Amino acid sequence: MTRKQIIETIKQYNRIIVHRHVRPDPDAIGSQAGLKQLIKHSFPNKEVYIVGETESSLSFLENMDIVGDEIYAGSLVIVCDTANQPRIDDQRYTIGEKLIKIDHHPEVDTYGDIQWVDTNASSVSEMIVDLAIYGESEGLQLNQEAARLLYAGIVGDTGRFKFPSTTKRTFQLAAELVTFNFDRSQIYNSLYSVEDKISRLSGHILQNFKLSSSGLCTIKLTTELLERYKVSVDESSQLVQVVGDVKGIKAWVFFIEESDQIRARLRSKGPIINEIASQFNGGGHPLASGATVYSWEEAKALELKLEKACEEYIM
Structure with missing residues (x-):
């Protein structure tokens, strides 16, 4: 019923603006831009925009649009992949006429006139593919560019189909996407190729991480360390899986110091x-x-809670 409501609402509006969360990952941009392409291909006369801060490492997927405040008047706003309102990139999402939330995170913040939250989905990109297939009789049609973007989003949020969130349905929907002629190798290369400075910092992490007896691994990337390797805070996101294959780890936390x-x-x-x-x-x-703390003392408090969770968990 919710998917039907979303499709009916999309059909009602001539102008649609799609948002996503701050500090975007491939699923945030893949679902946001993929939804734009889906709507534009299905309904060519509609105006569809995507907004938010530029993330240079993901610019190969899509660039954001520049949208004036006046565009929001009478518009439909859709927010993808964002559980709570403070994390929505571009807070003008409130000034549209109607708001739809599409998300796969556990419910944190109830917002929007229509909400579609599916915690069983691997990604919001997967949900958008599902929406497209469900809405074929209503005029929704995927195209090559939408398929490319949504495939990248699924790959990113499933860790190349390795994470437990990957289901039979994930593979079925991904199979629909690969019937389109886009370069999958280019997506993998763009998402996972790293510069030498990232590899060098990765080596430092593997030599210096802390692993407690409970199975918690802690990594601290201080400002001094990031400057030494000339790695930005945003670039450090590429390192989060570096210790994931280390035997004995139950959970891990990267602390990245900012100003x-x-x-x-x-x-x-x-x-x-x-x-x-x-x-x-x-x-x-x-x-x-993800979380945010404001001192190393607070970081220690977070670490202790993770330690306790690891101690109580039997693998």
Whole structure:
């Protein structure tokens, strides 16, 4: 019923603006831009825009549009891949006429006139493919560019189909996408090729990470360390899986120091971590979350809670 409501609402509006979360990952941009391409291909007379800060490492997917405030008047706004309102990139999402939320994270913040939240989906990109197939009789049609973007989003959020969120349905929908003629190798190369400075910092991490007896791995990327390797805070996101294959790890946390805060990237092989992240200005999935702390003392408090979760978890 929700998918039908979304399609009916899309058909009602001539102008649509699609948002996603700050600090975007491939699924955020893939679902956002993929939805734009789906709507534009299906209904060529509609105006469709995507907004948010540029993420240079993902510019190979799509560039954002420049949209004036006046464009929002009478428009439909759709927010992809964002569980809570403070994390929506570009807070003008509130000034449209109607708001739709499409997300796959556990429910944190109820917002929007229509909400479609599916925590069983591997990604919002997967949900958009599902929407396209469901809506074929209503005029929705995928094209090559939409397929490319949505495939990249699924690949990014499933870790190349390795994460537990990958289901039979994920493979079925990905199979629909690969019937289109886009360069899958180019997507993988763009997502996973790294510069030598990233590889060198990766080597430093593998030589210096801390692994506790409970199975928690802690990595601290201080400002000094990032400057030494000439790696930006945004580029450091490429390193989050570096320790993922180390034997004995149950969960790991990357603390990335910025000028006014410390960003925490949390990952797990079993212990539930999103509930912990929510206590530290964050949230996300049970096995992949983010948080923000404002001192190394607060970072230690986060680390201790993760330690306890690892101690209580039996693999």
